[in-house]
Amino acid sequence: MIRRLVRGAALGVALGLGGAAAAQAQAPEAALGDLLGAFQARYGFPGATAAIALPTGEIVTAATGLADVEAGTPMRPDTRMLAASIGKTFVAATVLSAVAEGRIAEADLLADHLGDRPWFDRLPNAGGITVGQLLRHAAGLPDHVHMDSFAAEMSRRLATGGDALPPEGAIAFVLDAAPLFPPGEGWAYTDTGYLLLGLVIEAALGGAYDDAVTARFLVPLGLTGTVPSNTRVIPGLAVGYTVPGNPFGMPPRTMDADGALVWDPAMEGTGGGLASTSRDLAAWGQALFTGQAMAAPYLDRLLDGVPVSPDAPDIRYGAGVAIYADTPRGPVYGHGGWIPGYVSSLRHYADPGVTVAFQLNTDAGVVDDSSDLVPALEAALADLAIAMAQAAGAGR
DSSP states (O other), X not given: OHHHHHHHHHOOOOOSSOHHHHHHHSOHHHHHHHHHHHHHHHHOOSEEEEEEEOTTSOEEEEEEEEEETTTTEEOOTTOBEEOGGGHHHHHHHHHHHHHHTTSOOTTOBHHHHHTTSTTGGGSXXXXXXXXXXXXXXXXXXXXXXXXXXXXXXXXXXXXXXXXXXXXHHHHGGGTTOOOSSSTTSOOOOOHHHHHHHHHHHHHHHTSOHHHHHIIIIITTTTOTTOEEOOSSOOTTBOOOBOOTTOTTOOOSBOBOTTSOBSSOGGGGGGGSOEEEOHHHHHHHHHHHHTTOSSSSOOHHHHTOOEESOTXXXXXXXXXXXXXXXXXXXXXXXXXXXEETTEEEEEEEETXXXXXXXXXXXXXXXXXXXXXXXXXXXXXXXXXXXXXHHHHHHHTO
């Protein structure tokens, strides 16, 4: 994950029409569609959607390619894909909303909420972890997703049609493991930590996380294209395509002929846990990073980050958000998402006040960092979004 954060900071080189020229020469939707089409022609991915949220409140959307290659189904702007780890922004926001209500504190020890679980004392750094450290991946926990034993269990469940592991079943893969560092003395990305945060949320609020995020954010913000990814059949979901020989033993097409995923996405839990559209992701990012996602002030806590590496002093990780403090386009906040068959990106450019999101229905060339597609597309979309914002401002 650190490699992806550092690589993302470079922001790539724009491809196709220059942002300013496209914004001036074409309608916004046409310019965005042409840019996506140029990237598909160069990189050969099945399909993509993208959205740009402007300071005016307008959200520009476009799509290119196919949502189902075998059936020839075109990708549409409202096509859903698995948003993967971008869901962590919703988990962290749910924690911050509970903090504002006095039901959770960032200084709370994890033991205050989960210490009665029979497995708790076997958790690495069990006694010293705080909620704030979990939010920022600073708890010293391993990541179960990248353990060979977890990959083997995923492959077994795929082969037998088994359901997802519950969160505590996934957390079990790190029990009795050595901590990576003492709590608060380093940074290591871990989905396991966000599964623990999901359990904290449910213990503190007395209900399911899916219900909490729906009631607190999805409904109030009108994110009707976003739903919990807790079932194999998700209406409007594009087919995802992954690489042969992947660690989880999945077939290249991750959806069967009846529209059901070949694996149970509930396995992801609060490590992500949502299917969404690029339009909704852009709307969410615009609300979240401009302080409009909840009534109580929260931006200072959201953007209170820890360094991810001594080699990348300008990159920090806040409460479920990567923070790029110094880029050619000014401060950038956001998150990426990868899950077999899908890649998503969410970026907010603070100075021009624009948010950009895109989703791809393949992870080929992305999961192994063998392609520059993601940073290059982020850069091209950023330039186009900034030019659109400038054009909109000049037109007022």
